[in-house]
Each structure stands twice: as structure tokens, then as C-alpha cells.
Amino acid sequence: MLTRRGLFGTTAAGLAGGLARPAFSQGRQRVLRFVPMAAYSSPDPIWTTAIVVQTHALLVWDTLYGVDINLMPHPQMCAGHELSDDKLTWTFTLRDGLLFHDGEKVRAVDCTSSIARWSQRNSFGQLLAAATAEMKALDDRRFSIRLKAPFPQMLYALGSQGCYIMPERMAKVSANEPVKEFIGSGPFRFRQDLWVSGVRSVYEKFDRYVPRQEAADYLSGGKQVHFDAVEWTIQPDAGTAASALQSGEVDWVDQPLFDLVPLLKRSQGLTVQQLDPFGLIGVIVMNHLQPPFNDPKLRRALLPAIDQKEYIAAVLGDQAAYASYPVGYFTVGSPMASEAGMEALTGPRDLDLARKLVRESGYKGETIMIMDPGDQPQMHAMAEVTAATLQRIGLKAELIAMDWGSVLTRRSVKKPVAEGGWNLFNTRLAGLNAADPASASLKGNGERAWFGWPTEPRLDRLRGAWFEAEDLATQKKISAEMQEVAFEALPYIPLGQWSQPTAFRSNLTGHLKGGNPMFWNLRRSA
Structure with missing residues (x-):
């Protein structure tokens, strides 16, 4: 694997190796070839919150509403809705002509069942479920949600x-x-028969998809497709991916290595651009269920040693212009971001204090297993810094090499390390998802929470209050209090924020800005 530490003195064009053989050998102009940020082990976007799976889901499934780049919702699968005067009954009507990829009509009961499944995992959905008195299909095109209390969002x-x-x-x-099956009604059909985990995913244009007639704007508007297929090729070696982009073997590399960005910018026929205005936030996730991080004193002992500048340097190298820090529990630049509790990360770093806190905790000398996805340069760089930091303050830490797909699978295991569990891993949160208290990663309801499974009832009480707040000032006040609680409970530790450039062939036009790559509205010019 090529990391930034081994890159210097090498150009992407000179790197050996290649990509897997394409699944579609005919009609190259009609196939868009894409190198995603990672592979996935399960294509189910409800079961896993992995960013790459959410990107996959946008091709295959559609949503009832979609937000524009300003995060304002618009009808998508719905033709519209009615809201009762008391704001307790929502009645939704589906658009005509909606079909699943197996040819069956999309019915209202499909919608109510899907909302119910989503509500089991999503923090917004859980709050909606708690506020719902009844949800039912009225006929094939209409369904209603009757609430116990208004749910303005x-x-x-x-x-x-x-x-x-x-x-x-x-x-x-x-x-x-x-x-076990992946049937949607979105603009592309997932070719499960051609999917090879860790190698390739294929999406064919769904000819019976009926896009809206409005202009596309992030997740809203008309999803007009101009390619017969989109083929994802997994390439964990960043240099090989960049070389394939330069040669025209692929059309788009989602997340090029930061150290390769200057080279790609100089390459003829390529465009490097920031399409995601929300960015990414690096984090440490600790397992609150198992020793040693089930001890809150040990979790808090890490804080004086965490240096966000060190993490940014490891991930971005000399491309620090893409970084934003310090960052707390809400995305830098979002309305909910504040200075509350930030002294935990912005004050002078104090390794002696961290060592003292480790000694005062219940740490018994256990080896801390850090999942280290070697096929993900950014996560790997963070894991190396985390291991070194833990060792500097007297903790035994061991990096366990694995690929990202294995991390996504193993992180759901709640058992001890000896039984397939884990202690700690580094990952990135989408800036869009971390912009407010609705973030799944800030849930504090124990084994029903996000990975790490923290138990902190105050987080959930504050989230509920935020949803009920009637003005922005109150929401900001609640968010500041929530951040202070988070710095005590440490559902995760924020490590810095950065904007991620993407790189594509310059003849690929029509890219939309948003928090994920989108594959509609794209054309290949002559």
C-alpha cells in the first residue's frame, strides 16, 4: 500500500500495477468508471452507516424527499403532502410511475415499512418513531403519519x-x-450478480426510472442519467488509482491521496475540484462496552495528549490549506459549532497530565487493539498517530492490520477482543452528518447507540430538546451544552476537519455539489 510516508520520489505515472479488468468491455464511452474511497462488505445502507455505502445507496434507492445544497427539502418520490391544522397528521402522496427494479410498483406500504426499518437505526428516525402515534398506508399511493406531538423536521x-x-x-x-437482496427504485440498478466485494460493483441505468422535471440540486430535483452503466473499481493503492486516471483507464477518483493532489492538478486533461462543501471530520472511536475504555477516567485521560495539528499533518501532509481546526463535536462553520468545552483540545498539550490520569484510572495494562485499515491512507495515518499517542502516555497499543471492509464488519461486534471484538478505531464522519445534534454518532443510548455504544442519557435528553426548540438561538444554546457533555462522556474524540478534493477527467461534466459523489446529471463531452 502507498502511504504518504512512502510516496516521495515517486510519480503516479511511474507506479506499477493496474486495475481489475472492467466488467463492461464494450461501449466504453457509455460506461463511467469510478474509483470509490473504499470497498464495502454489505450494500445495505440501513444496516451500516459507512459513507461509501451511503454513496452506493444513492444510485440504487430513492427517497421520499431530497435536500438541495442549502439543505432545504423538496418532494422527490412524493408528489407532495398535506399537513393538518394541528400539525399532527401528515398525509403523503407518491408520484405516478414509480417502479422498483424488479418491475413491481412502489406502494405506500413499501414506504411505511421502509420508514419503520430506517427508524430502528437512524437517530432522526428513532425520534420520529417515538413521536408517532400511527403510521399506515391509506391506499397504494397515499400513506399517513399521525403524531403525538408536532415534528417540524x-x-x-x-x-x-x-x-x-x-x-x-x-x-x-x-x-x-x-x-440479502438489493432492489431499489433509484436511477441505477445494482448488478448483484457482478458484485465482487473488495474488487468491483456495477450499476446499470434503470430505463424505467422517471426523474423529476426540475433541475438537479444535490439530492433534490431530476436525476437524469446519461450513462448506460457506472462501474466502481476498488483500488486501495492511491498511486495506481491516480495513474489510471491520468491514462484514461478510469474517469473519476473519489478521494485522491492529498500528496498526489498537486501532481493531478498539473496533469493535462484532469480536473481537481472540491464538490463536498461539508468536509470530513477525523475521529477516535473507543469501545465503551469492553475494558479498558469502559472506564470513563481512562477515556478522559487521552484528551490532554490529543493534538489535532499532529493528526492533520499526518493526513494532509503539506496540503494543510484544506484543513479546519480546532473542531469540536459540530462541523466547523455550521450554526451549531461553538467554543463550549473546547479547552479540552485547544489548551496546551500535557503528556505528563495524561500519564497521571492513566495511573489514576482503572487501567490494568491491557493491550489496546487498534483496527488499522491499511487500504485507507487517511484512516491508516490517523491510526499510526493514535497508537504512538497512546504509547507515549503509558498505554499498551497494538495496530491490527486489516482492510476497511473488515473494519466495517468487525466494528459491529460488541464482544471482547478475544471473541472478535475491538477496542478502538479511527474513522471519518461526514461533515453534513456532524453538523447538528441529530448526528447518529452523538447518541448516548448504550447498545442502541452508534459504534462504541456510549451510555450518556444527557446526550439524548438534549437531542430531544434540540428537536423541540422553536428558534435558532435556543438550538445553539442546547448544542453548546451538548458539546460540553460530549467532552465528558467522549462518545468519540474529534481530531480535525478537512475538505476532500476529488479528481476526474476534464471531459466529464455536470458534477453536482454535495456530501456524496452523485452519478446523475453527468455527461462525457467530446
Whole structure:
């Protein structure tokens, strides 16, 4: 694997190796070839929150509403809705002509079943479920949600939080286990027969998809498709991916290595651009269920040693202009970001204090297993810094090499390390998802929380209060209090924020700005 430490003195064009053989050998101009940020082990976007799976889901499934780049919701699968005067009953009507990829009509009962499954895992969905008195299909095109109390963020929840509509039979599967088939009603059909985990995914244009007639704007508007197929090729070696982009073997590399960005910018026929205005936030996730991080004193002992500048340097190298730090529990530049509790990360770093806190904790000398995805340069760089930091303050830390797909699978295991569990891993949160208290990663409801499974009831009480707040000032006050609580409970530790450039062939036009790569609206010019 090529990391930034081994890159210097090498150009992408000179790197050996190549990509897997394409699945479509004919009609190259009609096939868009893409190198995603990572592979995935399960294509179920409800079962896993992995960013790459959410990007995959946008091709295959559609949503009832979609948000524009300003995060305003608009009808997508829905023709519209009605809201009762008391704001307790929402009645939704589906557009005509909606079909699943197996040819079956999209029905209202598919929608209610899908909302119910999504609500089992998503923090927005859990709050909506708690506020719902009854949800039912009225006929094939209409369904209603009757609430116990008003839920003003209904449309935003349905349009921005991954509430993908699946056939009823799929939606009846528990959200705690992945589905086995992947039928959607989106603009592309997932070719499950051609999917090779860790190698390739193929998406064919769904000819019976009926896009809206409005202009496309992030997740809203008309999803007009101009390619017969999109082929994802997994290439963990960043240099090989860059070389394939330069040669025209692929059209688009989602997340090029930061050290290769200057080279790609100089390459003829390539464009390097920032399409995601929300960015990414690096984090440390600790397992609150198992020793040694089930001890809050040990979790807090890490804080005086965490240096966000060190993490940014490891991930971005000399491309620090893409970075934003310090960052707390809400995305830099978002309305909910504040200075509350930030002294935990912005004050002078104090290794002696960290060592003292380790000694005062219940740490018994256990080896801390850090999952280290070697096929992900950014996560690998963070893991190396984390291991060194833990060792400097007297903790035994060991990096366990694995690929990202294995991390995504293993992180769901709640058992001890000896039984397939884990202690710690580094990952990135999408800036869009971390912009407010609805973030799944800030849940504090124990084994029902996000990975790490923290128990902190105050986080959930504050989240509920934030949803009920009637003005921005109150929401900001609640968010500041929530951040202070988070710095005590440490559901995760924020390590810095950065904007991720993407690189593509200059003849690929029509890219939309947003938090994920989108494959509609794209054309290949002559």
C-alpha cells in the first residue's frame, strides 16, 4: 500500500500495477468508471452507516424527499403532502410511475415499512418513531403519519437522513441484520450478480426510472442519467488509482491521496475540484462496552495528549490549506459549532497530565487493539498517530492490520477482543452528518447507540430538546451544552476537519455539489 510516508520520489505515472479488468468491455464511452474511497462488505445502507455505502445507496434507492445544497427539502418520490391544522397528521402522496427494479410498483406500504426499518437505526428516525402515534398506508399511493406531538423536521428527516425506500419484503428484515437482496427504485440498478466485494460493483441505468422535471440540486430535483452503466473499481493503492486516471483507464477518483493532489492538478486533461462543501471530520472511536475504555477516567485521560495539528499533518501532509481546526463535536462553520468545552483540545498539550490520569484510572495494562485499515491512507495515518499517542502516555497499543471492509464488519461486534471484538478505531464522519445534534454518532443510548455504544442519557435528553426548540438561538444554546457533555462522556474524540478534493477527467461534466459523489446529471463531452 502507498502511504504518504512512502510516496516521495515517486510519480503516479511511474507506479506499477493496474486495475481489475472492467466488467463492461464494450461501449466504453457509455460506461463511467469510478474509483470509490473504499470497498464495502454489505450494500445495505440501513444496516451500516459507512459513507461509501451511503454513496452506493444513492444510485440504487430513492427517497421520499431530497435536500438541495442549502439543505432545504423538496418532494422527490412524493408528489407532495398535506399537513393538518394541528400539525399532527401528515398525509403523503407518491408520484405516478414509480417502479422498483424488479418491475413491481412502489406502494405506500413499501414506504411505511421502509420508514419503520430506517427508524430502528437512524437517530432522526428513532425520534420520529417515538413521536408517532400511527403510521399506515391509506391506499397504494397515499400513506399517513399521525403524531403525538408536532415534528417540524419531518421533511428534512425524510430527505437527508438516508430514509431509502425498499420493497416491503426487504423492509420487513430487522435493521440489525443486513438484507440479502438489493432492489431499489433509484436511477441505477445494482448488478448483484457482478458484485465482487473488495474488487468491483456495477450499476446499470434503470430505463424505467422517471426523474423529476426540475433541475438537479444535490439530492433534490431530476436525476437524469446519461450513462448506460457506472462501474466502481476498488483500488486501495492511491498511486495506481491516480495513474489510471491520468491514462484514461478510469474517469473519476473519489478521494485522491492529498500528496498526489498537486501532481493531478498539473496533469493535462484532469480536473481537481472540491464538490463536498461539508468536509470530513477525523475521529477516535473507543469501545465503551469492553475494558479498558469502559472506564470513563481512562477515556478522559487521552484528551490532554490529543493534538489535532499532529493528526492533520499526518493526513494532509503539506496540503494543510484544506484543513479546519480546532473542531469540536459540530462541523466547523455550521450554526451549531461553538467554543463550549473546547479547552479540552485547544489548551496546551500535557503528556505528563495524561500519564497521571492513566495511573489514576482503572487501567490494568491491557493491550489496546487498534483496527488499522491499511487500504485507507487517511484512516491508516490517523491510526499510526493514535497508537504512538497512546504509547507515549503509558498505554499498551497494538495496530491490527486489516482492510476497511473488515473494519466495517468487525466494528459491529460488541464482544471482547478475544471473541472478535475491538477496542478502538479511527474513522471519518461526514461533515453534513456532524453538523447538528441529530448526528447518529452523538447518541448516548448504550447498545442502541452508534459504534462504541456510549451510555450518556444527557446526550439524548438534549437531542430531544434540540428537536423541540422553536428558534435558532435556543438550538445553539442546547448544542453548546451538548458539546460540553460530549467532552465528558467522549462518545468519540474529534481530531480535525478537512475538505476532500476529488479528481476526474476534464471531459466529464455536470458534477453536482454535495456530501456524496452523485452519478446523475453527468455527461462525457467530446
